[in-house]
Amino acid sequence: MNSLIQGFVQAIDLILHLDPVLFGIIFLSLKVSGLALLIATAFGLPAGALLGLKRFPGRDLAISTANTFMGLPPVVVGLFVYLLLSRKGPLGFMGLLYSPTAMIIAQTILATPIVIALCQSAIVNVDPIIRQAARTLGATPRQVTLTIIKEARYGILSAIIAAFGRVMAEVGSILIVGGNIAGYTRVMTTTIALETDKGNFELALALGIILLAISFSINSILHAVQKKGTVTVS
């Protein structure tokens, strides 16, 4: 218990003194997860919108696949990306293994199904009367589509935030494909795992606090967004 309190105090000290190693790790975590989220959203939002708005053969299979892949085990994704990028793998010639790019690829694979499935769900849950209302008011088919997406905006934002929460807290895949190299691929979660193994609890705890703070902020935003989107319908 004593060492926990001591570790906690030292952790606060590291945060307050803007420790460069600590902030380097935080910056890399946000960069890797942020870019992965950006790519996942760029692909996942249109894909989710397509699944939510259009009927076509294979749609149900695509929705089921996205829903299933929401729960992909990170270590399996890590292994898959590792085999893809390893020297003998099909993309080995690119030399991306143990780089932040490899970590971004792994996290993008984890985040994309979440964005697709939750965006699809948000869009499909928009009241069908909105489509009719937009048409009666003279919207073109493209404007009708945009109106429906806009009506689903709070659900879409929730999807993006949920995906961000998932990748920020993830450790398995980035440990496999990033290699946890100090100053290069070491992020918050992998550092926590490593420093805990070494018995160096101050840095691990400091990062744990920051990770919790980020997670808390994400959840607070999510809650506020959902609250704003849920207006009482009379």
Next chain:
Amino acid sequence: MKLTVSNIAKAYEGRVILKDCSYSFDRNGTYVLMGPNGCGKSTLLRICALLEQADGGTVTYGENGAVLQPDMALRRRITLVLPRIGVFNTTVSRNVAYSLRVRGIAHAEIESRVNKTLAFVGLDQKKTQQARTLSSGETQRLGIARALVLDPEVLFLDEPTASIDEENTRIIESIINDMRKQNRSKVIMTTHDHAQAERIADRMLVLEHGILKG
């Protein structure tokens, strides 16, 4: 603009809703379409508003002796207010501005037209309020405001007072009567309330067994 429906027929899953509906809506004013629940009034209205295809017959809009093509340009000169209006998740004024924004109208003009319309339907005090917090009567007035802001040449109202209180019914009837006095457009509405039809109609039509009687 003249609207003529000729021999309109429509069936859903083998059940005949409309058999033979023909009428010529020549003059401006208020036309009230009556009939029991489920007789096809709303279907006929949607077909007339070019939102649904008939199985048989024609809907023709004409102007100065020429027939107008049923394209987007024509669809934008007419509008239908649904019984459940489909409120957009934003403020009252942005709901009313929607139809003008999709037409690419300038911001300053949108603002002035929205303010004028909200005053006309008595919602000017609620312009910044979230539209989904309005009462059901106010929501129905919002639906009418969204249509009126367009200054449509033909306005279809599908059971505009079906689920609202007496006070709001009176306000909506007075809005329709004001439009009637302005005599700039046709209002074609459905109701199953005979007394209401007597109060506001220039012409009453009855839809029975799939046939429209003028």
